[in-house]
Amino acid sequence: MLELTLVVSERSPMADNLCAVVNSDGMPARLVSPAEALAGWRAGDRTPDLLLVNAALNLSIVRQLAQRITRTTSRPPTVVMFAERDFRELEEHVMAGLDYIIPPFLPGLIGSRLVACHVRQVMSRTTQDIQTAANLLKYERELQIGREIQAGFLPDVLPSRSGWQLTARFQPALEVAGDFYDAFELLGGARIGLVVADVCDKGVGAAMFMALIRSLLRHTASYLDPGSQPAGDEKIDPGADAAVLVHSIATTNRYLTTNHLGQGYFATLFFGILDPTDGSLVYVNCGHNPPVMHRADGTQDLLWPTGPALGLVPESVFDLETTRLGYGDLLFIYTDGVPEAKDANGRFFTEESMLAIIRAQNSGADELLDVFERRLSAHVGFADRSDDITMLALRRQPEYRAPRGRRSAAATPPRRGRAVDGSRSARR
Amino acid sequence: MGFSATLSRNGRIALITLEGELDALHADDFRNRVEQAANGGQIDQLVLDMTDLTYMSSAGMRGLVFARQKMGEDIRIVLVRASDSVEQTIRLVGFHQSVVFSDEVPG
Numbered sequence: 001m002l003e004l005t006l007v008v009s010e011r012s013p014m015a016d017n018l019c020a021v022v023n024s025d026g027m028p029a030r031l032v033s034p035a036e037a038l039a040g041w042r043a044g045d046r047t048p049d050l051l052l053v054n055a056a057l058n059l060s061i062v063r064q065l066a067q068r069i070t071r072t073t074s075r076p077p078t079v080v081m082f083a084e085r086d087f088r089e090l091e092e093h094v095m096a097g098l099d100y101i102i103p104p105f106l107p108g109l110i111g112s113r114l115v116a117c118h119v120r121q122v123m124s125r126t127t128q129d130i131q132t133a134a135n136l137l138k139y140e141r142e143l144q145i146g147r148e149i150q151a152g153f154l155p156d157v158l159p160s161r162s163g164w165q166l167t168a169r170f171q172p173a174l175e176v177a178g179d180f181y182d183a184f185e186l187l188g189g190a191r192i193g194l195v196v197a198d199v200c201d202k203g204v205g206a207a208m209f210m211a212l213i214r215s216l217l218r219h220t221a222s223y224l225d226p227g228s229q230p231a232g233d234e235k236i237d238p239g240a241d242a243a244v245l246v247h248s249i250a251t252t253n254r255y256l257t258t259n260h261l262g263q264g265y266f267a268t269l270f271f272g273i274l275d276p277t278d279g280s281l282v283y284v285n286c287g288h289n290p291p292v293m294h295r296a297d298g299t300q301d302l303l304w305p306t307g308p309a310l311g312l313v314p315e316s317v318f319d320l321e322t323t324r325l326g327y328g329d330l331l332f333i334y335t336d337g338v339p340e341a342k343d344a345n346g347r348f349f350t351e352e353s354m355l356a357i358i359r360a361q362n363s364g365a366d367e368l369l370d371v372f373e374r375r376l377s378a379h380v381g382f383a384d385r386s387d388d389i390t391m392l393a394l395r396r397q398p399e400y401r402a403p404r405g406r407r408s409a410a411a412t413p414p415r416r417g418r419a420v421d422g423s424r425s426a427r428r
Numbered sequence: 429m430g431f432s433a434t435l436s437r438n439g440r441i442a443l444i445t446l447e448g449e450l451d452a453l454h455a456d457d458f459r460n461r462v463e464q465a466a467n468g469g470q471i472d473q474l475v476l477d478m479t480d481l482t483y484m485s486s487a488g489m490r491g492l493v494f495a496r497q498k499m500g501e502d503i504r505i506v507l508v509r510a511s512d513s514v515e516q517t518i519r520l521v522g523f524h525q526s527v528v529f530s531d532e533v534p535g
Contacts (some may be wrong), residue, residue, distance in 0.1 A: 200486035200493075202452045264494035268486075268521060287521040308522020312493060316522070336486070386451070387485070 002118060004046050005029040008037045008065065009054035014084050018052065018105050025111025037065055047073045050118055052101075055081045055089040059096055078121040080114060143175040146207065150176050153211050158183045159192050161276040165365040166192075168392040169373060171337075171385070178206025178267075179335050179388035180214050186221060186273060191241050193221055196333040196392050197269035198288065200309075209265045213310065216255055217271070220248035241273040242282050242320055249284050249310070249318050256311030266311040270303070270333050279325040279396050284318045286310050289336050294358050296328030296398065328398040330365065332358055337389035341376050344383040349376060365393035433461040440472040441535045447480040450488035458491040466498045474499055475533055478510040484517055492518070496526050506530050 005022050009015040010033055022029035034057055048069065053062055062079060070076040081093045081100040090100050099117040101110065158166045168181045178199035186193045195217060199206040221244050237243075249271060256266070270291055272283035285291075287309030290302035307318030325331060334354070341349040357375060361368045369391055376389065431454035432447045442465035450458060465474055474495060495505060505527045510518070518524050 198486065200490040201455065202487060262497055264490045264497060266490070266493060266521070287523075289520070305520060305522060308525075312521065312523060313526065340485075 002027045002050050002115065004048045005050045005052055005114065006037065006048040007031045007052045008034055008057070009082075009084075010034070010056075012084065014103070014105075015054065018082060018110070021105045021107050021110050022052070022114065024107050027111060027114070034061060034065075038068065047075065048077055049075075050078045050080065050114060052080050052082055052114070055083045055093055055100070056086075059092050062093065062098070076125065078118040080117050146176045146204065147172075150207055150211065153214050154180060155183055159185050161192070163397050164276055165393070165395040165397060166194075167365045167369055169369050169390070171389040173337070173385040173388050174203055176204055176207035177388040178202055178210050179337065179390040180210050181333075181390050181392050182214060182218065183392070184218065184222070186244060187240055190275070190277075192274045192276060193244075194272045194274060194333065194392065194394065195269065196288070196291075196335060196390055197267050198335040198337075198388070198390070199267045200265060202387075205263075205265065209260075209267065209311075213252060213256070213267050213269075216252040217248050217269075220251045221245075241275070245271060245273055245282060245284055245320060246318070249286065249307075253286075253310050253316055253318075254314070257314040260311060261314070266309040268309045272331075272333075274325075274394070279327075279329075280322060281325060281331070282320055282322045284320060286318060287312070289334060289339070291331055291333040292355065292358055293323060293325075294330045294332065296326060298359065300355060300359065325394070325396045327396055330358070330368065330393060330395040332368070333392045333394075335388060335390040337387035338372070338376065338391060340387055341380050341389065342383055342386050343379050344381055349379050365395040368393050368395075431457060433458050435461045435464055435468075437465075437468060437471075438535050440470065441475055442468065442471045442473070443475045443477060443533065443535075445477040445480075449483040449485075450481060450491070451483065451485040452487035455485075455487040455491050458488065459494055462491065462495040462498055471503060473504045473506055473534060475506045475508060475535075477508045477533060478514060479508065481511065481514055484514045486521075489517065489521055489523065492523065492527070496523075504528055506534060508533050 005027055007015055007019045007022070007029055009031065011031065015031055019029045019031045029052075038061070051065060051069075053065070062081075066077060066079055079098055081090060081098050082105075083090045083100065083102050087102065090102075094100060099121070101113055154170065158168065160166065166183060168183070170177075170179065170181060172179070178201060180195075180197050182193070182195040184193050185191070197210070197213065199209045199213065267286070268288040269286045270283065270288045271286070272281045274281050283303065284307060285303055285305045286307050287305050290304045293301040293303060295301070301323070303321065303323065306321050308316050339349055339351040339354050353375075357371060358368065361371055372391055430448045431450055434445045436443050436445075444461050444465060446458065448454075462474070465471070499505060507518070507527050508530050510529060515529065518527070
């Protein structure tokens with residue numbers, strides 16, 4: 001049952017006697033001094049499954065011994081203390097939950113006692129292992145639930161419009177993320193709201209603020225939206241989209257700074273409202289990495305912040321900016337996980353590489369994000385993913401000019417690649 | 429790629445020296461130092477020496493926001509010798525109006 005017992009003690013008549021008794025009970029035993037035992041094990045040494053330790057050794061040394069054996073063999077030994085003369089020495093060991101034997105050390109009794117201690121300790125370790133595994137499983141299940149709930153805070157489908165491609169990618173670094181993107185119809189479908197945001201920090205805390213900020217923005221944006229009320233069809237007040245934008249940003253910032261300032265969470269965010277009929281885009285950039293406007297002629301503009309991050313400063317002022325997507329122009333909105341993706345040596349992907357990829361790509365929005373995914377995953381390799389990665393691309397398809405003399409072809413817009421082409425669901 | 433934050437005091441100035449990369453892994457160290465500085469008696473200024481700070485992630489920015497909250501309105505937060513990239517991170521997020529940039533440790 002027991003293959004090797006080590007009696008750990010300075011040499012003494014009683015230690016010698018104990019060693020002999022264990023041997024006589026048919027279980028191999030050897031006496032080693034504490035110094036020898038701590039010096040470690042040579043290759044070829046058999047691993048002891050039981051340590052019978054003199055209670056004169058203090059508890060921290062006993063722990064060190066057991067740890068050393070566990071580390072080299074990955075199997076913790078059973079530990080039993082014995083008292084030589086002074087039973088008070090046993091006290092700290094017994095308090096720590098260790099088994100013990102006291103003299104007289106009688107053949108037969110000692111052998112069966114040690115076997116019983118060993119069986120008990122092995123069983124209790126097994127129970128602990130099962131408990132640890134169960135706790136881990138529970139924790140993983142909770143995270144899985146968190147991930148599923150968070151997925152519900154991202155849009156199921158993106159709005160689609162004829163002549164436009166809109167696509168997004170989202171890769172959390174951990175089970176739950178602080179990034180999010182959103183795209184939704186506003187003003188009765190006449191406008192499309194686009195959001196990409198990054199809540200600072202990571203993990204569950206960031207994920208909770210992501211859910212809060214996304215909900216506040218969407219809620220305030222759609223409740224102010226006059227188009228959500230059943231009235232006046234095609235007529236939209238000039239400036240209605242700007243009003244929606246200003247109102248939802250200011251309300252969200254006020255809510256965050258009033259209720260959550262002490263927690264130090266904030267979100268950088270880009271919120272744009274697109275008019276798909278003429279390509280105009282009114283936007284607010286709250287401290288977010290500037291989205292890249294890649295023009296059909298190859299030039300690039302960056303849409304710099306127009307105000308601070310949300311939740312950072314009470315009563316912040318957020319300016320509105322406008323731009324316009326012409327035919328063939330592409331808007332790339334991203335979070336810092338893209339330029340700051342790290343390879344195994346800690347090197348960043350960099351903003352330069354990012355801009356170069358956009359410059360080199362002259363096809364659809366989907367194709368661009370495919371290229372990004374491939375290049376980022378090649379860069380990161382086997383390194384731990386350090387940050388969430390979110391990308392959204394909006395492209396206005398190049399104007400289709402019918403070849404001269406073939407009028408019929410002009411009736412349908414071209415369909416290219418896996419473009420999100422919204423001929424099915426026009427405005428309602 | 430390590431990080432360290434050490435706190436010292438000089439009269440009514442608390443100085444935290446930041447070194448290395450301040451990312452999500454190390455943000456707690458920074459926050460703990462800020463907390464110590466806040467609880468260590470009355471100060472007029474919190475000075476963050478960023479001479480050897482090579483990188484600051486958004487989690488690190490959160491530590492700075494936390495410091496602003498913890499210190500209250502009338503305590504100046506001075507950032508000394510922040511690198512271009514760190515300063516850019518702070519300006520981009522729009523937090524530059526809540527702190528003071530400086531080239532030398534005051535006092």
